[in-house]
Amino acid sequence: MATRIPEQRRIGPQMKVGMVSLGCPKALVDSERILTRLRADGYAMSPDYQGADVVVVNTCGFLDSAKEESLEAIGEAIAENGRVIVTGCMGEEAATIRARFPQVLAITGAHQYEAVVEAVHEAAPPTQGPFVDLIPQQDVKLTPRHYSYLKISEGCNHACSFCIIPHLRGKLASRRIDAVLREAEKLVAAGTRELLVISQDTSAYGVDTRHEPREFHGRPVRAHMTDLARELGTLRTPEGRVPWVRLHYVYPYPHVDAVIPLMAEGLLTPYLDIPFQHASPRVLKAMKRPANEARVLERLKSWRAIAPDITVRSSFVVGFPGETEDDFKYLLGWLEEARLDRVGAFRFEPVEGAAANALPDPVPEEIKEERYARLMELTERISAAKLAAKVGRTLPVIVDEVGEADEDGDIGATARSQADAPEIDGQVFLRNVPATLRPGDFAEALIEDADAHDLFGMLTGA
Numbered sequence: 001m002a003t004r005i006p007e008q009r010r011i012g013p014q015m016k017v018g019m020v021s022l023g024c025p026k027a028l029v030d031s032e033r034i035l036t037r038l039r040a041d042g043y044a045m046s047p048d049y050q051g052a053d054v055v056v057v058n059t060c061g062f063l064d065s066a067k068e069e070s071l072e073a074i075g076e077a078i079a080e081n082g083r084v085i086v087t088g089c090m091g092e093e094a095a096t097i098r099a100r101f102p103q104v105l106a107i108t109g110a111h112q113y114e115a116v117v118e119a120v121h122e123a124a125p126p127t128q129g130p131f132v133d134l135i136p137q138q139d140v141k142l143t144p145r146h147y148s149y150l151k152i153s154e155g156c157n158h159a160c161s162f163c164i165i166p167h168l169r170g171k172l173a174s175r176r177i178d179a180v181l182r183e184a185e186k187l188v189a190a191g192t193r194e195l196l197v198i199s200q201d202t203s204a205y206g207v208d209t210r211h212e213p214r215e216f217h218g219r220p221v222r223a224h225m226t227d228l229a230r231e232l233g234t235l236r237t238p239e240g241r242v243p244w245v246r247l248h249y250v251y252p253y254p255h256v257d258a259v260i261p262l263m264a265e266g267l268l269t270p271y272l273d274i275p276f277q278h279a280s281p282r283v284l285k286a287m288k289r290p291a292n293e294a295r296v297l298e299r300l301k302s303w304r305a306i307a308p309d310i311t312v313r314s315s316f317v318v319g320f321p322g323e324t325e326d327d328f329k330y331l332l333g334w335l336e337e338a339r340l341d342r343v344g345a346f347r348f349e350p351v352e353g354a355a356a357n358a359l360p361d362p363v364p365e366e367i368k369e370e371r372y373a374r375l376m377e378l379t380e381r382i383s384a385a386k387l388a389a390k391v392g393r394t395l396p397v398i399v400d401e402v403g404e405a406d407e408d409g410d411i412g413a414t415a416r417s418q419a420d421a422p423e424i425d426g427q428v429f430l431r432n433v434p435a436t437l438r439p440g441d442f443a444e445a446l447i448e449d450a451d452a453h454d455l456f457g458m459l460t461g462a
């Protein structure tokens with residue numbers, strides 16, 4: 001006689017969820033969390049619209065252009081699948097979404113993981129309990145296994161006039177330091193070789209909790225950027241290597257100086273991503289930015305004296321309302337002096353709900369374009385000179401991708417140096433690598449050539 005499985009324990013076909021993830025690395029982390037929760041609840045992931053029982057669209061609502069992109073993505077998911085749940089920053093604008101797509105099943109805001117998971121349960125009830133699988137599964141990751149984003153806080157206490165993040169995501173809310181460190185440890189043990197620390201304002205980590213210490217491995221550790229950096233510097237990969245740890249979205253508060261010696265010691269990747277946005281004191285004031293550019297030039301010098309290989313990446317906005325030709329020339333002069341390694345530039349774009357929209361003297365589009373081109377020309381020249389100076393040096397690299405052998409049997413690989421964060425900076429293109437090379441491998445590369453963005457070379461000893 002066949003064993004009767006009680007109704008509630010029967011396992012039917014697994015429900016499948018499709019995910020469209022738009023926006024910044026922080027949104028990507030949110031998508032990973034949602035998928036991790038759903039998989040724990042017994043869902044499978046669908047790589048295409050057709051195979052999905054329901055599609056979650058994680059939207060970005062930062063710029064008007066990003067909102068339009070989000071709406072297009074929702075429209076595509078509805079056309080291709082029809083059963084769509086919307087989450088993310090644009091979820092705050094449910095009325096706009098409903099007006100265009102009344103058939104959307106549910107809309108939730110950013111970080112409302114529970115609400116998204118509940119909406120998925122309602123749209124496609126799980127056919128398998130989370131406890132059926134006894135083998136614990138890895139978290140779902142949308143980034144390659146060898147690098148991972150480590151989100152330390154959410155929200156922001158500043159009020160930059162062009163930004164609506166504090167409105168969308170609220171005031172600074174820091175994660176507990178022990179939770180962050182446990183996650184970092186787990187990621188490194190599972191194969192992560194590079195951690196990318198992200199937040200809206202990494203230097204402000206723990207300000208909201210008064211840097212509350214927590215016990216970690218039997219000792220108290222404060223929720224503070226310098227303590228976090230020091231602790232991350234003690235991590236080792238299963239092979240005993242120091243993983244790369246990059247700090248993103250760092251404001252140059254005085255305590256940032258304390259992490260530079262860790263870079264000199266090789267415990268923290270010599271890389272700082274500092275969103276300066278401008279240099280002219282007038283424009284910075286109108287932007288309500290928390291920074292004093294004059295001191296920053298001195299600090300850059302002192303950081304380079306301690307950690308000569310430090311890479312500083314930044315982003316700038318041109319054409320902010322009221323920006324005069326003199327302000328812009330000031331910015332160019334500052335950049336000549338600062339000689340930043342990596343620069344991203346944006347033309348100012350009004351964001352619905354941002355205070356900057358009401359500022360007088362908007363800059364005409366053609367002047368924005370012209371300033372953007374001048375800034376890019378300068379920063380590319382600086383970048384090309386800095387990269388040319390690396391030719392002939394041997395640099396540590398991490399391998400991202402290994403290609404197929406060409407007709408001569410040569411295999412190429414794409415790697416990054418410590419100066420290159422994934423997705424946003426340059427790459428190191430390697431020729432003639434051994435067939436045994438794998439993504440995530442650390443190696444040493446002799447740099448043979450450079451252009452304005454990338455390096456070219458070969459592995460030493462290869």
Ligand code: SF4
Pocket residue numbers: 156157158159160163164165166200201
């Ligand atoms: S620091 Fe300024 S730009 Fe960054 S999230 Fe906060 S308000 Fe926005």
